[in-house]
Amino acid sequence: MSLLSVRNLTTEFRVGGQWLAAVSNVSFDLQPGEILGLVGESGCGKSTTAYSLMELLPSNARVANGEVWLRDTQLLGMGESRWRDIRGTQLAMIFQDPMTALDPVFTVGDQVMETLREHLGLSHKDARARTLALFRQVGIPAPEQRFNAYPHQFSGGMSQRIALAIAISCHPHVLIADEPTTALDVTIQAQILRLIRRLLVEGQGTGVLLITHDLGVVAQVCDRVAVMYAGEIVEIGDVQSIFSDPRHPYTQALLNSLPSRQVEPGQLANIQGYVPGLASRPSGCRFNPRCAHAKPICSKQPPPRIQLSPEREVACVLYNE
Amino acid sequence: MTTVAKTTPNSQRRSYPSVQSLRAWFAASPSAFVGGTLIILLLIIAFSAPLFAPYTPEEMDFAAALTGPSPTHWLGTDNFGRDVLTRVVFGYRISMAVALGSVGVGLIVGVTLGLLAGYFGGIIDNLIMRPMDVLMAFPAIVLVVALTGFVGRNLSIMILAIGIVYVPIFARVMRGATLEIVGQLYVEGARARGASPLRLMLIHVLPNAIAPVLIQASALMGIAILLESGLSFIGLGTQPPDPSLGLMLSEGRQFMTDAPWMVIVPGVAISIAVLGFNLLGNGLQDTLNPSRKGQ
Amino acid sequence: MSSTTNNDLLLQATGLKKYFPLETDFLSNFRSDKAYVRAVDDVSLTVRKGQTLAVVGESGSGKSTLGRLILRLIEPTSGQARFKGRDVFGMNRSELRRFRRQAQVIQQDPYASLNPRMRVGSIIQEPLNIYNEGTRAERRRRVHELLEQVGLTASYVDAYPSELSGGQRQRIGIAAALALSPELIVADEPTSALDVSVQAQTLNLLSQLQKDYGLTYIFITHDLGVVQHFSDRVAVMYLGKIVEEAPTETLFEAPQHPYTQLLFSAIPATDPSQRMDWNIPEGEPPSPVNPPTGCHFNPRCPHVMAVCKEQRPHLQHTAPHHQVSCYLYDEA
Numbered sequence: 001m002s003l004l005s006v007r008n009l010t011t012e013f014r015v016g017g018q019w020l021a022a023v024s025n026v027s028f029d030l031q032p033g034e035i036l037g038l039v040g041e042s043g044c045g046k047s048t049t050a051y052s053l054m055e056l057l058p059s060n061a062r063v064a065n066g067e068v069w070l071r072d073t074q075l076l077g078m079g080e081s082r083w084r085d086i087r088g089t090q091l092a093m094i095f096q097d098p099m100t101a102l103d104p105v106f107t108v109g110d111q112v113m114e115t116l117r118e119h120l121g122l123s124h125k126d127a128r129a130r131t132l133a134l135f136r137q138v139g140i141p142a143p144e145q146r147f148n149a150y151p152h153q154f155s156g157g158m159s160q161r162i163a164l165a166i167a168i169s170c171h172p173h174v175l176i177a178d179e180p181t182t183a184l185d186v187t188i189q190a191q192i193l194r195l196i197r198r199l200l201v202e203g204q205g206t207g208v209l210l211i212t213h214d215l216g217v218v219a220q221v222c223d224r225v226a227v228m229y230a231g232e233i234v235e236i237g238d239v240q241s242i243f244s245d246p247r248h249p250y251t252q253a254l255l256n257s258l259p260s261r262q263v264e265p266g267q268l269a270n271i272q273g274y275v276p277g278l279a280s281r282p283s284g285c286r287f288n289p290r291c292a293h294a295k296p297i298c299s300k301q302p303p304p305r306i307q308l309s310p311e312r313e314v315a316c317v318l319y320n321e
Numbered sequence: 322m323t324t325v326a327k328t329t330p331n332s333q334r335r336s337y338p339s340v341q342s343l344r345a346w347f348a349a350s351p352s353a354f355v356g357g358t359l360i361i362l363l364l365i366i367a368f369s370a371p372l373f374a375p376y377t378p379e380e381m382d383f384a385a386a387l388t389g390p391s392p393t394h395w396l397g398t399d400n401f402g403r404d405v406l407t408r409v410v411f412g413y414r415i416s417m418a419v420a421l422g423s424v425g426v427g428l429i430v431g432v433t434l435g436l437l438a439g440y441f442g443g444i445i446d447n448l449i450m451r452p453m454d455v456l457m458a459f460p461a462i463v464l465v466v467a468l469t470g471f472v473g474r475n476l477s478i479m480i481l482a483i484g485i486v487y488v489p490i491f492a493r494v495m496r497g498a499t500l501e502i503v504g505q506l507y508v509e510g511a512r513a514r515g516a517s518p519l520r521l522m523l524i525h526v527l528p529n530a531i532a533p534v535l536i537q538a539s540a541l542m543g544i545a546i547l548l549e550s551g552l553s554f555i556g557l558g559t560q561p562p563d564p565s566l567g568l569m570l571s572e573g574r575q576f577m578t579d580a581p582w583m584v585i586v587p588g589v590a591i592s593i594a595v596l597g598f599n600l601l602g603n604g605l606q607d608t609l610n611p612s613r614k615g616q
Numbered sequence: 617m618s619s620t621t622n623n624d625l626l627l628q629a630t631g632l633k634k635y636f637p638l639e640t641d642f643l644s645n646f647r648s649d650k651a652y653v654r655a656v657d658d659v660s661l662t663v664r665k666g667q668t669l670a671v672v673g674e675s676g677s678g679k680s681t682l683g684r685l686i687l688r689l690i691e692p693t694s695g696q697a698r699f700k701g702r703d704v705f706g707m708n709r710s711e712l713r714r715f716r717r718q719a720q721v722i723q724q725d726p727y728a729s730l731n732p733r734m735r736v737g738s739i740i741q742e743p744l745n746i747y748n749e750g751t752r753a754e755r756r757r758r759v760h761e762l763l764e765q766v767g768l769t770a771s772y773v774d775a776y777p778s779e780l781s782g783g784q785r786q787r788i789g790i791a792a793a794l795a796l797s798p799e800l801i802v803a804d805e806p807t808s809a810l811d812v813s814v815q816a817q818t819l820n821l822l823s824q825l826q827k828d829y830g831l832t833y834i835f836i837t838h839d840l841g842v843v844q845h846f847s848d849r850v851a852v853m854y855l856g857k858i859v860e861e862a863p864t865e866t867l868f869e870a871p872q873h874p875y876t877q878l879l880f881s882a883i884p885a886t887d888p889s890q891r892m893d894w895n896i897p898e899g900e901p902p903s904p905v906n907p908p909t910g911c912h913f914n915p916r917c918p919h920v921m922a923v924c925k926e927q928r929p930h931l932q933h934t935a936p937h938h939q940v941s942c943y944l945y946d947e948a
Contacts, residue, residue, distance in 0.1 A: 041811035042782075139898050157900055185674035185838065190882040190896040197894070213811065216841075216884030220892055239888045257816035259845035260886050267823075268845065270816035274781055506728040513687055514743040514792065515716035524742075528733045 001071060002029035003207045004053075004174050009066035011045075011052045013278065020278045021064070022048045024231045030174065030207040035197075037218040037239070038211045040228035041254075043275055046211045049228070050176050053209075054093060055083060070174065089119055092172035096179040098163040102151040108162055109135075109147030112169070119170050134165040138195055157188035161195065168199050175200055178211045193221050215258060219243055224311075227251045230276060230286040237312030247314045249291045285316070293318055353604020356539075359597035367413040374407035378564040387580045397582040399572065405582060408564040409590045415565045416594055419480055419549040420542040426484025428538055431491025432531075438492065439499025439530075440522050450496065453489035461486040465548065469557050479558055483545050494537050498530035505529070532609035536602055543598030550591050566591050626800060626832050627663040627686065632656055632695035634681050638905060653904050655681040657856035659695075660931075663800070668826070668833040670843040670864070672879075673853035676901055679836045680724075682853070683802045686834065687719055688712065699800070717747060720798040724805040726785035730777040736763075736788055737773030743795040762791040766821060783814035790821065794829075802834045807842065819846060840883050844868055849937075852876050855904055855912040858931060862938040872940045874917045911942070919944055 011023040023045040030036050038046045052063050055076065068075040070090060075083075087093070095101065102111060109131055116127045128147075135143035138161040151159065160180060167175055177196065181189035200206040210222060218225050219239060226236040227248065235248040246252045255261055256269035273290045276282060282289050288298035297317060306319045366373055375395075382402035389397045396406040438449040456464075461483075468482040502508065508525050516525070550567030552558030559565035561572070566587040573583030635652035655678040663669045673679040684690050686697060688704050697704040699715060707715055723729035730739055740762055744755045760770040766787040777785055786806060793801055803822070807815040819842065825831055835847055843850055844864060851861040852873065860873040871877050882896050899916045902908055908915055914924040923943050931939040932946070 041813060155900055185901075186840075186882040186884075187674065187878060187896060188900060190884075190892070190894070191898060193884075194894045194896065214884070215812065216886045219886050219888040220884040243886070243888045254813060255886070257813045258886050259816070259819065259839075259841040268816035268820055270820060271813040274783065274814070275811075506723050506725060507731045509684075509689055510721060510723050510729050510789070510792075511731070511742065513689055513716060513719075513721040514796070515713050515746050516742070517746075520746065524734075525731055529731070 002069070003032045003034075003071065004030040004209070005067075005069040006049075006053065007067045007069070009049065009052055009068065010064045011048050011057065012062055012064045014060045014062075015278060018279075019062070019064070022061070022231055022278060023052060026066075026228075026231075026233055028226050028233065028236060030209055032173070032207050033201055033205045034224065035201060035208040035210055035222045037222035037225040038209060038228060039213065039215060039218050039225055041213060041275055043230075043277070044228040045231040046213075046228050047178055050093075050178050050209065050211050054087065054091065054176065056093075088115070088166075088172075089170045090173045091176065092167040092170065092174070093176045093178070094160070094163045094167055094180050096182050098156075098159040099151055101163055101166075102159065104151050107148050107150055108154065109149075112162065112166055115166050116169055130169070131165075134169055137168070137199065138162070138165045139191070140165075155188075156184050157192065160184065160192050164192070164195055164199070168204065171204050172200075172206055175206050175208045176211070177208060179213070180210075181217065182212070182214070189217070193217065197221060215255065216260075227254070230281050232286060232315065234287065234316070235312075235314045237308070237314075241309075241312060247308065247312075247319060248287075248316050249293050249318070250287045253290075253292075350604040350607045352600045353608055356597050356600025356602070356604055359593070360601055363413055363594055363597060364417055366410055367417040370410045370414050374404070374410045376404040376407040378403065378408050378411040379562055380404070380407075387576060389580070389582060396586050397580065399569075399580070399583050400576055405569075405586050408569060409566065409586055411564040412566040412569060412587065412590065413594070415476065415559055415563065416546045416549060416591070418476065419483065420545040420594075420598070422477075422480035423483035423487060423545045423548075424538050424542050426481060427487025427491050427541065428534070430484070431488045432495045432527075432534060434488070435492040435495025435497075435534075436499050436522055436527060436530075439496040440503055440518065440526060442500075446496075449492070453492050456485070457489040457493070459486075461548070462551070465552060466557055469552070474557060474560055476559065476563075479549060479552060483548055487541055487545075490541065491534060491537065494534050495530065498533050499526055502526045502530045532605075536605045536609060539598050539602035539605055543595040543602070546591060546594050546598070624665040625662060626665045627661075627697065627699050627834075629662075629686060629697040630660045630695060632659045632682065632685055632697065633693040634678075634685055634690065635693045651905055654678075654856045654907065655904065656685060656692075657907075659853075659856070659858055661851055661858065661861070663832060663834060665799070665832055666826070666830050667849065668835055668847040670835045670837060670847035670850045671853060672837060672840060672843055672850055674838055674879075674901065676855070676904055677853040678856040678904070679838075679853050680804055683721075683804050683834060683836045687721055687802055688715070689721075713747075717796045718798050719800040719802070720793040720796065722786075722789055722793050722801060722803040722806045725809050726782050726789055727809065729789050730785055732777055734776075735773065736775045736777070736780075739777075739788060740773075740791045740795055743792060747796065749796070758795065762794055765794065765825070766791045767817075781814075782810050783817060786810060786814075786818055787821070790818075790825075794825065797829065798831070800832045800834070802836070804836045805838070806835075808837065808839065815842075822846075840879065841886075852879070855901060855907050857912060857941065858939075859913065859941045860939065861931065862935075866935070866938055872934060872938070872945060873913075873942050874919050874944070875913045878916070 007027050009023060009026040010021055012019040012021050026049055028036065038049060040046045051057050053068050063076055066076065102108065112131045112134065113127045116122055116130055122130060132143050132147065135146060140146050140158060140161055154162065181192050184192065196208060201208060212218060222239050224237060225239050225242055226233045227250065228234070229250045235242065235251045242251065243255065246255055253269065253271045257271065259268060271290050282299065284299040284301055285303045288294045291298065295317065303315045303317050304320060305313055305315050307313050308319065380403060382398065384402065385394065385398050386400055386402035387398060388394060394404050398404055434449050438446040464486050465482040469478055472478050503526060508521060511521055511525050549558055549565065550570065553565040553567030554571040559568050561568060569587040570584055573580065576583050634656040635654050638651035638653060659682055661669065671679045671682060685692055692705060699719060702711065704715060737759055740759045741755050744750065744758060749755060750758065759773060763770055763772055768784065768787055807818050810818060823846065826833065837843060847864050849861065850864050850867045851858045852875065854875050860867070860871065860876045867876065871880055881892065884892065897916060897918060902915060910926050911924040911929050914920045917924065921943060929941045929943050931941045934940050934945045
C-alpha cells in the first residue's frame, strides 16, 4: 500500500459564476522515504493540487471529484476536527514564505514550544529542551539566544529552518513542500534541501511531495517526478529516465528550454505561444496548439494514458500501441 | 531562425462605460452607486433650480405665511410666506457651490503641494509640510470664523476659507500616496528613459496616487455642507435673504413649535446631501483602494 | 573580445561606492557613528561595445544597486563612471538627457515595471514623446515596428498591462527600452520572474536584438545557467564587492574564488546523473552593515587563512583576463 495515494483529483475554481477545473483527473502515489516532485510552470495547477490534498482551498475553490488516501484513511471530506489531528502530525506542510506560519508578536521559541506542547503533550520544561534540540538539529546558530528572537529577526533561510523544525518535531508521514526554496539564494537553497533530505527522508522515512518550478531542484533531490501542464499530469516517472529520455512533447520542450541544456549555441529551444488560461484551455490534449507533433486527433479527444514501463506513464497519442 | 511567436492579446479590451459596466460597478459597490446617483440628482436640482422651483426664493406671500404643506406650497411656507421647497432647492445651490468650490480649492492647492513634497522630499518636503502641520493644528471652525470675520461675509470668502482648511488635509493624503508611488519600478523606469520631473509627477505619479485623495474629497464635500450650514446658522455664513439651508434652520428655530417644517425640511435636506457624499466616499474606498479589494 | 583598443570601450567604472545611511530620521544626522549599508563598496569594471557583461550575486550582494549607479538613477557616495569617455556623474542636465537616450534599462519585475494606468501603446511611445522624436504618425509607426520586433502584434497598443501575461509584459518593457535605439542596456534580472519556457523566449529575443543592433548588455542576475548561456564576461559580487571577474568560459571551467566555487557547487544541475555532493558549508552572508574585517567572505570560507581576517584582498590578475580578489592567489 502506498503512503499517500491520490486518485482522479479534480479541483475547480469559480470564475464569473462558472466552475472551471484548475486541476483535472490527477492521480499519483507517494511511497515512504521518497521525494516526488510536482513540477510545471505557473498556472499549471501544481500548488492547487497540494492545497486540495490538505483541503486548504480558498472559498472560491472546491474539490469536485477524487480521493486522497493516507494509507487506509480517505482524507477528503472528513471534517475540520479530524483534519486538525492529522495536519501537523501525519501530514506537515511548508511554504514558500515561512513567515506566514509564524506570528510576528511572539518569540519564535515560544511558538515552536507551544506547537510541541499541543501536539505531543509535553511539559513546559521538556518542550523547551526539545525545542532547543530541534533548533540545533536544523542548524540554527546560538539556539539559546535565537529562542527569544522574533520572526522578523530571522532571515528567509533561518525562517525556513524554523518551519522545518516544527515539521520534523511531530514525525510526519508526509511532508508537502510548496516551493520551499524559491525565495532563497542558491547557497541557502542547497542547505535547506539538504536538511529536508537528511532529517525527514533519511531520518524519519517521511514521504515528500515537493512542488517546484525549478527543474534543477527536481533533478537533484527528487526520486520521481510528475510533470503538470494546464491542470493535468502529462508525464510521471523516475527522475533519471524522464530527464534523460523525456517522452511527452511538453516535457521535452520544457527541458530543452533550460539554458544549461541548450541544443545549439546562441539559441534556446522554446515553446511557441503561452500557457492557456483557465477559461481558454483547448479541448482534446491541452498541449496540442503548442505541440510540434500534434495530429488531428489531438484536438478532438483527450490523450490516452500509456504505461511505458512499470515506472513510467505518459499521456500522449504518440505512444499508442 | 527566429523563434519569437506572434501572439495577440488574449483578453477583452476596456471599453467606454456601457450599461453592463454600470451594472458591474453597481455590483462592485452598491454604496458608491447609490451615493453617486444621489449626488448627481442633487447637482441637477441645484444647478437648474429655477426650472424645478415653483416660486422664486425671495417671493413673499404674507397671507400664506407659516402655512403647513398644501397643494400650493408642498412643503409649507416660512414666516414671510416664502415657499420652503423653493428655498431648499435654491439652498442646495449654495450648499453644492460651497462643497464643490471649497473642495476644488483644497484639492488643487493641496494635491500640488503634496505631490511636490512627496516627490522631491528633503528640504522641499519640510518647507511645504511644516506650515501644513501648523495650519492643520488650527481648529477648522476657528480658522473659518477668523477669515470670514476679517475679510467679510460672502459666499466666495466662505468657499475660500473652507478650502484653506482643506489644503493641509489633501496635502497630507497626497504626499503619503506619492511617497508610495515614487518607489514603484515604473517610475524609476520612466526616469531612466529621460522623463523630466514634471512628466514623472503628472503622468506616472499623479494618476496612480490620486485614488485616496478622491475618497477624501468625497467625505470633505459632505463636511463642507455641514460647515456652511453651521456658519450660516450662527450668522457668519450666508446672509439673509439668500436661501442657505443653515440659515433656514436658524430662522426656523423661533417658529419650531408652530411651523416645525421650517426646521425639519432644511435639516433633512442637509442630511440627504451629507449622506450622499459619505456613501460615495465609502464606495470609492471599496472600489479604488486595492488593498481593500476582495474583503 | 580580446582586442583592447580604446574605441570599443563603452563604459568604465572606477572605485564606485554607494553607502545608504541606515537611519533616516532627523536626529540621526547629528550622530557621528552613523551606520551605513555598504551596498556597493569600491567596484571597478569595464564594458566593451557589443559585449555582454553579467553581474552575478545573491541577494544583498549589491548587484542591483550597481546597475542603478551605472545608469545614474542614484548618485554614488564616491567613484567615477565614464560612458564613451564622458563622466557620467559630472553630466549637466542636457548631457544627462543625451546619456539616458543611449543607456536604457530593462527591469526585473514585469508586474511592477509598467504603469498600470497607461496603455501599451503609450508606454512604448513615451520615450519618443520625451525626446520629441518624429511626427505623431511616425511615432505610431515606430510603436508598431517595436511591437513586431519583440514578437507581439500591433493589436496590443490599446491593451492595459493588467491584461497581459508576465512574458508579454516583459516584451513591452523591452520594446520601451529599445524605442530610442540605445547602445547600452542594463537588464536587471529580466527573466527571474518568468517561467522557464517564457524565459527561453525572452533570452532568445534579447540575443537576437543584440545581434541585430549591436547592443551592449550589462546583465544582472543570480542565475548562473542564464549567465553561461548569455554572457561574454562575468563579474561575481559578494557583499558589495567584485570578488572575481573572468570570461564566461574560463569562469565556468575553473572558478578561482572560494565564493564562486561555493556558488557553483550550490547550483542544482539539471542533470540527475550528476547529483551534487551536498557539501555546502553552513552559514549565511553576513549583514552589509557590519561586514567582517578583512575579506568579507572569510567567515564562510573553507580555505580561510590568518591574513584573510586582517587585511582586505584586492582584485588581481591571475591570467590576462581573469581577476580574483583572494589571498590564495597571492604571489608574494
